[in-house]
Structure formats: C-alpha cells, structure tokens
Amino acid sequence: MRHTSAKAPSVVDRVLDVFGAFTPDRPSLSLSELSRRTGLPLSTTHRIVGELARRGALERQEDGQYRVGLWLWEIASLSHGMGLREAAMPYLEDLYEATHENVQLAVLDAPEVVYVERISGRNAVSILSRVGSRLDAHATGVGLVLLAHAPAEVQEKVLAGPLKAYTPKTICAPEQLRRVLADVRRDGFVISDRQVELVSLSVAAPVYGHQDSVVAAISIVVPAAGTEPRTLVPAVRAAARGISRRLGAPRATRQPDF
Missing domain, CATH: 1.10.10.10 (Winged helix-like DNA-binding domain superfamily/Winged helix DNA-binding domain)
Incomplete structure (x- = not known):
C-alpha cells in the first residue's frame, strides 16, 4: 500500500x-x-x-x-470472532449435518462482512467465501441481516454507495436495498437470491449477543436450481437461536416466533 x-x-x-x-x-x-x-x-x-x-x-x-x-x-485466536466461533460451532455442525450444504458464520465490518467460519461438503455448491475473507455486505445474505440491524449511520454510509454488482441479480439500487433491510427486520431472516454467483442462493438469520443486539449472522448457501429456500428457513433460524442462547441473549430464552 x-x-x-x-x-x-x-x-x-x-x-x-x-x-x-x-x-x-x-x-x-x-x-x-x-x-x-x-x-x-x-x-x-x-x-x-x-x-x-x-x-x-x-x-x-x-x-x-x-x-x-x-x-x-x-x-488472532484471542479475537472476539474466535470466541464467537467456538460458541457457534456445535450449531453450525448440526445445520451442516442436516443439509450437507455450505454453512457460514460472519460478522460486520461495514461496508463488508468477514467470514469467521465456513463448513462445506464435498458436493456442496461452490462459493467465493472462505474463513477470513470479505464480501460486500449488500450482496450477501449474512450481510443483509447484519446491515438491517446495524446503526442507522452505518446503513446510510453503505446506502450512499457505491454498491458493487457481482451478478445481474445483485441489489445495487439504494431504495431497493432499504426496502430489503426493512423486510429483514420484520421477518427475522433473508433469502439472498443469486446476488454473488448465479448458481447459488443463501438463507440467513441473525445471531444475538447477551445485550440482545445482533453480533453475527449465519447462513446456508445452496444451489439456486431446484431448491425451495423457504423450506430451509426454520433450520437456519433454529441454529441462529441456539447460538444466541449460548451467547446469553435474553430473547433466545423466550418462545420461538417461527
């Protein structure tokens, strides 16, 4: 540099x-x-x-x-991300064993996400992310979840762009992105459809910390062809809820809302 x-x-x-x-x-x-x-x-x-x-x-x-x-x-093993990874691993492994698809854990470093963990099967769809890598938050499922719960000033900075287009499906219009973030807050999950690669989509959900703020997000990445992503939502949200409970999030001890 x-x-x-x-x-x-x-x-x-x-x-x-x-x-x-x-x-x-x-x-x-x-x-x-x-x-x-x-x-x-x-x-x-x-x-x-x-x-x-x-x-x-x-x-x-x-x-x-x-x-x-x-x-x-x-x-690096002393970082917050490694402690988060240790708490999340049993639930990520359970989600992987149930699906044998790509399972990811990420945190926000706006305007990007950093991948803390990834589990991939031999036959899982190929993806760009790896442990320690970064992707633009607006183009990924985990990123949309994290942005949706980020402070307003962080959201506005990302919305101000530029918003990189990975594929023709990438959300690059600020107003569209703003609507998607509102939907994520309302629904508690997001389906990111072919935004990074045209062969794959992801289902992501938030992970809450002990102060009930979103500290991470998890996702499952599957082939875009032949997959009904909404069938994966309950499993992803259950895994996220389990991690949140492990991290001491009060909301995770309440009755599930899905």
Missing part, C-alpha cells in the same frame, strides 16, 4: 502494510515483492521483515520467500 498523505507512515503503518501485502492468491512473497507491494524501500522492508520473522509473525521458507507465521494465528 503506497501512502499518499503528506505525513510519513509510522512504524505501525509500515508493519501493517507488510502484513497487508499477503493475499489468498499470494500467501508467500519474496523481499523484493514485499517491497514493491508496500512501496517501502528494500532496506526498510528487509529490516521490518527480519524483525517480524524473529518474533514468529512471519516465517521464512526454504525458497527464501515469507509467509504469515503461526504466532500471528495465536494472537
């Missing part, structure tokens, strides 16, 4: 730029590639990478390239 502001990047900026240079397509990079991708001088890159490797945040491979180290994974 090249910094364009008049203020010189801090040491923290430079370190984070080094981590940001790695992508799913390029999980291993040489020093020269890291220098080029970060816009840092090679000498600076060498110094930062050497220190990160010494601390275990990066690992040097036999071919001389670097990749993210296990120490960083240990730190």
Whole structure:
C-alpha cells in the first residue's frame, strides 16, 4: 500500500502494510515483492521483515520467500470472532449435518462482512467465501441481516454507495436495498437470491449477543436450481437461536416466533 498523505507512515503503518501485502492468491512473497507491494524501500522492508520473522509473525521458507507465521494465528485466536466461533460451532455442525450444504458464520465490518467460519461438503455448491475473507455486505445474505440491524449511520454510509454488482441479480439500487433491510427486520431472516454467483442462493438469520443486539449472522448457501429456500428457513433460524442462547441473549430464552 503506497501512502499518499503528506505525513510519513509510522512504524505501525509500515508493519501493517507488510502484513497487508499477503493475499489468498499470494500467501508467500519474496523481499523484493514485499517491497514493491508496500512501496517501502528494500532496506526498510528487509529490516521490518527480519524483525517480524524473529518474533514468529512471519516465517521464512526454504525458497527464501515469507509467509504469515503461526504466532500471528495465536494472537488472532484471542479475537472476539474466535470466541464467537467456538460458541457457534456445535450449531453450525448440526445445520451442516442436516443439509450437507455450505454453512457460514460472519460478522460486520461495514461496508463488508468477514467470514469467521465456513463448513462445506464435498458436493456442496461452490462459493467465493472462505474463513477470513470479505464480501460486500449488500450482496450477501449474512450481510443483509447484519446491515438491517446495524446503526442507522452505518446503513446510510453503505446506502450512499457505491454498491458493487457481482451478478445481474445483485441489489445495487439504494431504495431497493432499504426496502430489503426493512423486510429483514420484520421477518427475522433473508433469502439472498443469486446476488454473488448465479448458481447459488443463501438463507440467513441473525445471531444475538447477551445485550440482545445482533453480533453475527449465519447462513446456508445452496444451489439456486431446484431448491425451495423457504423450506430451509426454520433450520437456519433454529441454529441462529441456539447460538444466541449460548451467547446469553435474553430473547433466545423466550418462545420461538417461527
């Protein structure tokens, strides 16, 4: 990432730029590639990478390239998302065993969602998401659920766009998106139909935390052809309710409303 502001990047900026240079397509990079991708001088890159490797945040491979180290994974395991994942896993596994389709858990980092967990079967429809990846919130089932329950200022920022079109079915009109978000709040679930890929659709529902606010969303992603998505709604909502109960949400102890 090249910094364009008049203020010189801090040491923290430079370190984070080094981590940001790695992508799913390029999980291993040489020093020269890291220098080029970060816009840092090679000498600076060498110094930062050497220190990160010494601390275990990066690992040097036999071919001389670097990749993210296990120490960083240990730190990441302390995040809120990992605790959420542990609470959700039994219910995600139950939902997967009942359907053998893609099951996902995500949180909002507007204007995107971050996928905390995904379980996929061998014969499940192919999807773009993976653990740790991001997609635009307005185009995904989990994203629509999370946006619907986000603060008004967050919603308005997303509605102001731009709204990326993944397929011809992606919701890109702000007023249409506003209506869908209202429907999600009313219904307690959403069916996102072929918004990210034309071969699939998803059914998503909110997960509530101990203060009865929405902290995550789960979804099941299935083939668009030959699937009646409304038949999946009770199972998805039941799984979401189970996770909410595990997280101590008061509303999850009341009688189901579905």
